[in-house]
Amino acid sequence: MDVTEDTVRDICTDAVFERGERYLAEGRIHEIHRVDSTVTAVVSxxxxxxxxxxxxxxxxxxxxxxxxxxxxxxxxxxAVLLRCVDDPPADDGDRLDAALDSADDDELRAFLRDELATNTDLRERFLAGVGEPTSQSVGELRASIDRRFHETNPEYHVVFEPIDFTQWFELANEYREQERHASAATVYRALVESLDDNMERVDGAYDHFSRAFSQALDGYVDCVATANRDADAVTDAVAFLEERVTAGTPVPADHFEKAAVELRAKLGEQAEE
Known part of the structure; x- marks a missing residue:
């Protein structure tokens, strides 16, 4: 997609465009890097x-x-996109490729293994990418998601700002691409549980958390319907949804009830095939 002022205007409101122009003029972009078409930056x-x-x-x-x-x-x-219009950052893709091509296989393997050993999130994404099922339980995944709620506003119980759940949604998508639907369902369920249990802490950015919750719940239902032919596993999934209708926070209750009905319907369709 061509980066022009017009294409940038197309993805934002007029007021935000003007603020982005001001941020760029004020020099608020402190770091900016590009690899292929991906640009990352730090903006104050x-x-x-x-x-x-x-x-x-x-x-x-x-x-x-x-x-x-x-x-x-x-x-x-x-602001970052407007910077790319006027002064695009140099592409480090070729440099990265050259470094990878010249790297010793054993050294590269050792470096990757060290990084995977100390970075749980990266390790799970790597294992998902090579087709391995998840090694984490719903509880373990939940703990890392819950921690993000605690870290967002450690001095108070209330959460005012959106939380980035991208890493878990990307992990679930990776499992789905590998047709590891049961593993994807595990990730989605952890997101659903954490979002449901922490929803009463949210005081702002309600649309953000609602969208994340709906995306996780829809993903869970789809993956359970695709992965679970075992009657006990299906019964457990439906029971989880029904239990959340009364045990979870009040706002998502209707969503859980609809999800349970949808899951039963999908499984009924499968039984007829």
Missing amino acids: GSRQYDVRVDLAADGFAPWCDCPYDRPGACKHVV
Whole structure:
């Protein structure tokens, strides 16, 4: 996708575009890097925000860890894209490829293994990418998601800003691409449980958390329906959804009830095939 002022305007409101222009003029972009079509940057606002865009994707697939939760992209994303219009960063893709090509296989393997040994999230993504099932339980995954809620506002119980759940959704998608639907369902269930149990802490960015919850719940139902032919596993999944109708927080209760009905219907369709 061509990066022009017009294409940037297409993904944000007029007010946000003007703020993005101002942020760029004020020199708020402190780091910016590019590998192939992916641009990452650090933009200062009330704090430092991480930004990622894909110059080749339709709409640039913008991502930012700021609390903006309104239509279109945020001002930090707009500032980065406008920087790419006027002064695009050098592409480090060739340099990275050359370094990989020249690296000793044993040294590269040792480096990767050391990184995987100390980075649980990266290790799970790697194992998912090579077709291995998840080694983490729902409880273990939940603990890491719950920790993100605690870290967001450690001094208070209330959560005011959006939380980035991308790493777990990407992990679930990786399992789905590998047709490891049971593993994907495990990740989705951890997200569903954590979001449901922490929803009463949320005081702001409601649309963000609602979308994340709906995406996780839909993914869970789809993956359970695809993966589980075992009657006990299916019964457990339906029981989990029904239990959440009364045991979870009040707002998502209707969603759980509809999900249980949808899962039964999908399994009924499979039984007739």
